[in-house]
Amino acid sequence: MGLIVREKAEYLATFRWMEVCLMEMLARWVPTTPEMEVKVLMGRHIWDAAQHADALGKRTFELRAPLHYTLAPLPAYVDKMNELASIEDTVSRVQVIYDLILPAFAARYQEYLQNSDSLLDEPSFRVIERILIDYARMRKEVEEVRRELGEALVGDSARTREWSQQERAISQIVAHGSGSTLARGVSA
């Protein structure tokens, strides 16, 4: 990938969109998910996603982009996220967040780390590494809830695999723009 500064800002701004999207998905699902333990789990993780978005948004500013610069991914990825956000049953919602989205986002972050310089871009690395640690905790927490609720949260693993394949098939998600799109003062 060999990213230049502007492209790094665009990646991080796209990641920020993804974290805000996750936060809003969880927020919409909290009142519409009946199971109290799942509702509470999602409520906890709203704050995690918000903190991730906040840290990424502060880092975009350091990369000469606006504070909390947020860049929507390419339309195919937006469509995929909208499709997932429309799911209504609890088992599928839990699968989508914890078995699909978190691993998928983690893979996107890892890809970024592999293509950036860990010294020159160390502040971004720190932000992303903390996000990945949070993801591991979040997935551990869902396993605790799954153990507590037992059969009620057992989902179709084939469906998760199918969703994951569809997500991975969208290889490019960042909408790279012209230099002017990152000028200071452009609203995020």
Next chain:
Amino acid sequence: MNASSKRKTVQGITLCADPAREECFRVAQGDSEMQTFEDSMSEVARRERLHRHMNNETGALEIAAQCLADFPEAPWDLRMQLARQAFDESRHVRALYRRLRQLGGRKGEFPIGNFEWAVTNMCDTLAARLAIQNRTFEAGQMDLLGGLHKIWRSIGDETTAEILEHILVDEVNHVRFANQWIRKMVEEDRRLLLKVASAMRFLAETNAKLSGEPSTGAQGTSFEHHSKLGINVEDRRHADFSDAEINEILRQSGMGSLAATGAKG
């Protein structure tokens, strides 16, 4: 359809339809359907208190989450506060549920009500929702919790008392950020004052109709319910209520003499 845009009618009043609950819960549509006990600190009454509180905290979580969903254009710093509130309320639910189970209780053991959700989500501005949920309901809970932990401690239940004290410190933060943001939003757009005033009037009228008590103004009956435990003046100061606002609350709650002498926490 958003959860906040569905409607129900209770005693002729249009309110936001209930959020999702498991089948084990019986959802009451008024105070008369809730369970109360003559001995308010008997074993079963203690479980009912925890069960009711657990559902109230669930409602607070849902309201904060719904604000995030309904107002994506809100300032990011305010959204961060709402996200933090969702996290805090989630922890409160878990702590109360853990305690309920320790005392032999279970989910769905008693009826629950979703009044706060039903009223708050009728408002179409974030300022009005913050005014009702955080500045009124949560501030009222601050008053309750200010005295309640002492009652639990007096019967030897240190564990529950400690839970309530921890919940109280979180609620102070939720009320404070709401007070600060409402002021800021109203300064930027004076028309919001009308929205907030209208929302408070709707709350008072709805409360009066559903409880069968006369409306006593914007802060109305919620303070009457709390008057036995008093107004938590110290924490209201921490939550950024002005002295004038605290004095007005004391006056409305029948403690005007304290207000007249300048209440100290």
